[in-house]
Amino acid sequence: MSKRKPFVFTAPEKSGPKVWRSLDEKGQSDEERRKAASEERRGGFLGGLLDPRGLMARRKVTQEDREKIEVSRREFMAGSTAAAAAATLSGCIRRPEEHILPYALGPEYSVPGVPTHFATVLSRGADALGVIVTSHEGRPTKIEGNPTHPSSRGATDAFAQLDIWNLYDPDRSRKPFFRTGDGTVETTVSDFDAMLVELGQEHLDDAGQGLRFLSPPTNSPTFRRLRESVRARFPQATFHRYASITNGNAIAGAKLAFGRSLNAVPNFADAKVILAVDSDFLGTETGSTRASREFASKRKINTPSEEMSRLYVVEPGHSITGAQADHRLRLPASQAANYLKALGKALAAKGANLGPVAALVADGDATGLPATWLDEVANELTRAAGGALIVVGENQPPEVHALAHGLNMALGAVGRTIAFYPTAEESETTPLQDLAALAGAMESVRTLVVLGGNPVYEAPGDIDLAAAFGREGLRVIHVGSHRDETAAHAHWHCPLAHELEAWGDQRAIDGTMSIQQPLIAPLHGARSAIEVLAILADEPNWRGHKTVQATFRASGPASFSQAWRGALHSGVVANSGSRPASIPAAVNSAGIAAAFAASTQAAVADDAFEVRFVPSSTVYDGRFTNNLWALELPDTMTKLVWDNAALISKTTRDRLGLRNGAMVRLTKGERSMTVPVWTLPGHADNVITMSLGWGRTAAGRYGTQGAQDRLDPLDQAMEIGGFDVAPLRTSADAYFATGVSVEKVSGNYTFVQTQTHAGMEGRPLAIDATVEQWREEEAAGHLDFASYRTIDMSSIGPLWEQVEYDGRKWGMTIDLSACSGCNACVVACQSENNIPAVGKREVQRGREMAWIRIDRYFVGESDDDPGVALQPVACQQCEEAPCENVCPVNATAHSPEGLNDMAYNRCIGTRYCANNCPYKVRRFNYLDWHSHLDDRFAMHGSFPETRKMAMNPNVTVRMRGVMEKCTYCVQRIQAAKIKARRERREMVDGDVTTACQAVCPTAAITFGDLNDETSRVARLVKSNRQYKLLAEVGTQPRTTFLAKIRNANPAMESA
Template identity: 45%
Template structure:
């Protein structure tokens, strides 16, 4: 890689370090029309690999999804009630993850769920859904899901039926019942289900000596411990970002990563309108997160040093506070010792001033990986600022919540190793894979005489247990769940269990001697008190709405324990500054903790910062990489705590100096055909005393390189060469400061100055509908929920790592991520790009067969049967948004298997070009419905898949000829512009320029240009 010093610093935008440095490889890429190898025929190996992926992730979906409602075989004149052929229906349910949940609406087509969206009646999602929830459709139809109970006898595993499994479970529990359940232990995932908690209480009443344990590799132990330290008991913090004027995140990513992040993202975006008072976001973090990419000021800092930063900030804020009593003065003295000058005084002082000025409109958040003291200090600062009760409130954790999961798992493992566990029932999870490596959970499990594991897949833990039971998917199950703030949802099945799976509640009932448990009855019983007098009517209303009104947790009293805080701060030694290399282990944006590793949609979803697909990598900043003598893709060995892991290095801008970050969830050995072997297992370096930041890291080059299939330099807009592209890139993505906007609201439009544009022929007059879209770069956070929504809605195939590396990914919407500034700490902006439906479309002008043509409403349509694959249209598209089918993806798919797809969207064949259609099927459906009802189409009634799912509502769609339409107003906004308008192609998609709200005191300081180490 060329030296970064070869390039003169400037204010230009860049998408990769190769572009920043102007390497010869990047310049060659700019000269080419398509990525190298994009026109190369597949070899036999890559085709086999593709067929394996397609067979596992998409092709076999229809086989599982063709289950119809049960009927008698007597002929009927009418279909069953509720089924209207060809007409989809939506049902409310919920998606739970890690003790959190959000409401969903699932579209069912003739008894088959085909699309997941957010529930508009849910106060958390409000119609949005994240990428993980939407990809659950693919998980439901995964052919690698477990289909039968399995028993391990000696070294062999044998297939059994449920009768044998039920007998074995009963025999496992019966002898322990006489001892009150002593020796019987249960290990479950964190659950957000009140009905499962009721089952847990009944189970422990029947087995009073039994023990219940909970483990999630990504848990909130430190947050609960910090709350207990600061307020005397473990409380749950619920933020309200819509009320916050100044926000500080300490190694936190509140805009992504959990179901409740949908509400956080929406509330944060509500404060980013420059026409009103804008909020300001500060991020102090070790690696580039989605929240960090949206920050007005970002301060890279090693994860282990954020505690010292929090102590310094708390000391600065406390120093400015009133005198208070003796306890307050003692706390101030203890904090004063930690007022460090190792952090830039200008940044710390300006941040403290900003928070103090915001007062009750301030909000400080800490990430779950930070130690308890940081969370306690956050509670202290929020209380001192007056934010409690306004921007953050505290609630009691739900009944049954385990607030020390690591301690719970450690106690279980210790009991297993000591021979105290006679029977272990594991309800979900995968502790053999994701438990801290020093606990050796797999070795302890081998010592348990009777073990049973319930899971969707026959995974690593299943294969070490004596019995494995197939679990029912949540789209096949009855149940309920609570959001982080307590909002209560029902979970209802959209389809009968495809593989005869069972829910955790049903397995618990089996252990208690119930041979035929019914999850529906269990749910009704647990909700009896909440349904009120007319229980049947309330039940039906609850199923319809999917959410119980006014069900969030009430605020709890949260008085600070100043004496405990003073003692904790006084006992903390002063931080000695930079301590060398450090490994940060973090949640993966796509695979979470690894449970979604067999989902092809998520594996192929580019990381929002590195843009790597199908892999994780040891990411490091360019300065750290230079010190280690490493380049992007080098093979390396990470060593810490007497353990090592061989993996690949990736050089990514913005990481704190001395930080090597590795996403968890990869390196699976029993995920399934899609996930096995993808990436590197970060859990191999994760010990119980260092779950987040691992010190004493050594990095050794192994020589050679590893292919990382990234998309950051694919589909470069406007292939006019490197210098020409650099001169135009500021016109593609536009941004300015709030001060610049207030001085000149039209700053974004002024870049469109060009000679008068003249068409060579008469332009078409659109008298009817004229569909258009607007995308607000001020709200888009780059979460990629729109990309997964588009993939699900439009039957877009997965192509695999090898094909992505050749530039053959098929996604209709891509997230262009640009950096600006120095690589050690650049700012970032993201721009979704799909077909912009040009009115004077260049693609149409070169197609020799009119396979791409214009509709009467201005849509740039594709006629697939006319396309012969010349690819002239892709050549002439200045936005590079057309995708070519190099393979006949459905050639080997039986007809019945195709039922997994959206039946309203054509499945394309080999040799055909495809692209975004503005979800024309949704447009047509709404037009037909409005015509049948004799009315006009209301503004906002038609929602494209990307618009519908966007958590920040950054995407708007509608009729540009409708004077009252929101999209028309947005096209006329001061910030609105169209990309490449000077080409006179008249795109229908407009962008609204991003406006940052920097602190005026920090605009010219050096912390915005360099790392802090």
């Protein structure tokens, strides 16, 4: 299928070595050989006879011809020998003579068929995520966490998994272009370089007066070093930062409280009582991977008597952090400050020494707040004595962060459950303010260099960069991954290298340095931001490799090459983490008070809604909007795919008389937008949550709003792509806007969920219990959760002899106490196992393909305040698998190790197995999914080449008509077996990690050999919390669940 041409090797003139074709020939003299050769060229005797030209000419036989035809016996023999040889050769003649070269001297470390792994780092705004990338013959195909990296600890978030797809996004910008008049001219990267050099020369005149840079906030030391170089060359040049999602407010809050820019890093591992205020620390906020790992470590208890942390969540929407809450309070984002103040008052009432903060909280208004949420939470926080922690979401204004820091200090949390690390540099402004500054100064700008990001799309609605870019005399140079909204208004555009394509360096939130090493040369020719800066700084060695090395060398390692190699190898620069900053003994309460005084938020009421703008859990800020994996990744709470929506509570929905999908117009002042609503149980009333990153107009073939023509040619009524929040989101209301009026307008929008039914209907599926209940059960002698069944089958013995698995017996446990529903496993599985996306219409039909899904159930009586049970479900690898019995062709059967294997080649697609699967984890290729969204009639015409590169070569790409499902990553099991065998050792626990297990930030998934008594999974299976899903069906699944334990506070419940 590959369209790449084989390597063409020009053969030497001398027509290669002398070969002889028969023993007779070997003894021939040169003359004879020449003669034979000449005869052969003519085709020999028989060849001459059979030569079509000869046959055609046969009618007019000249004397000459006759002489040729008349041959002696010897000649006949010689001729026929030669003809036989020629016939032998002519069998190969159809192929063009091309030479391909073996991989004799391949790249270092590269053994064909054996993937290599490289440590690198991905930027995460103020943080960085150390990762290990798997590369197959030079193609990065899989990203996993780097265990030595403090922000990763071996896990990743879902976005890291999505990054692979972005690397191979077929709509990535492939060539630079510049705009002339109305059109654009495509050019080359070297032209772009030349233009930069020219630009530098040009701006030498005005010392960079009209030269401005706009880039997302970055943690890269090299970037900062080169920025200073650029400033040195162009003293007047100005750098601006902007991204729609940053932790700018948090840093500003720390600065407000402590007078300097600091990153607050909570330590959930040591926290006993956590109060999260509008904070999705397990989801989209900075450091979520690390936070998830730490948080989960205090939740996975094995006996009721173990200590378990308790999480209180006060939030306006319903985030996955809220889903983990032991107690959860719905509260508009604009009320968070008041709540903290009221809580502070309550704390003070409990005798906590608030110090200067006491004044700040004096105006806390307890009206409308449940008493327990003040008294009991205050009690708990006080009692926790050093184990208390208050975290505030990045969407909250700086003063709320500052107030929380003050309370944390009062609770003795600082240094115990929260630490402050210095930021890479002091920042006086938040990125949003930076952008506003740039917009204000736009008139004076001659050249604007946009280094990454997509500011035209991401900017708040009141900053119209698109219009500003059109100003006469302004040159916008955009270095971006896509020809996106910004590129559409730029005068020059150059492809931006993906993080896996370019050199770089990143600092984690705690200061740990990592070198970002490229896994592959830029696919389409591209420049990284630091290269652009280096060229403008007129660095002689502007290549990323050199500049990063230069930065690294400047950091003064003892032995450069050793340190460099060590950093590349391990993914972190040894001992580069900074120590927590020392902070003042008290917060700057006056400053905080001033900030509070300056901010006013309208009250949230039935006619004055609050609208929140939050990062999308799937497409983030829009960088993954053309990413099929992201588009089809269900948001854990809403299970919506391919869209965002205006999320409202059920009460609000009913009050407004809306149905899911009904269009409403949101108006604030002169700004308004129309958007469909979706009900999210547990959402705060009169609050609307909308996620960023949707409604893109130039995302690419998949994610652009209204790209449905391409996506489903047969069903174009289905709109996709969601809604851009920019019309309502202004720089003043960048995180939430209050006083928004909502009116119903005509129209309906079709939303699609991967899970349409949210109730468990009383079935013991995602089993949970509070610690109290568990204790009671234990006291009553019911030690295990496995007896939670609808029907007790225990009295019925097996009807036939059970299969004994003597060797390895693979099994998995999934700890529901830990699982936060972050979706990393879902994408990891998709990436590892070449799982396609199917499109919105097909998801609506229920044909999504994810091998592991996260079932989300709402529990409890109230639609407005439900509990949430999350349950990742993949193939349970039943020992008595119902699917196997019914497959007529034995395409699915058990391996001797107990895996429920699929032989894709054998599958004819009766789908009977899927029907008979109680867990509904089998997925069917109803159509040619891989090319489905590109290829109108499945004629294999236009599947993007680059997308093929993302495929894992160790996993079959399933064709249409084939059933597929989770295999426990059997390819990894086999690879681990081979590895152990080559190393002449027995396999040990941990040799095999499944893709979902590897990336899980909460380490909820454990995989291993159940027959190995010492393995973690074998121990977990013996846990009292262990139970089998639908055990009553008798399937004897190998995957078992550990019941979720909630650390509910009885005092809160009784109230």
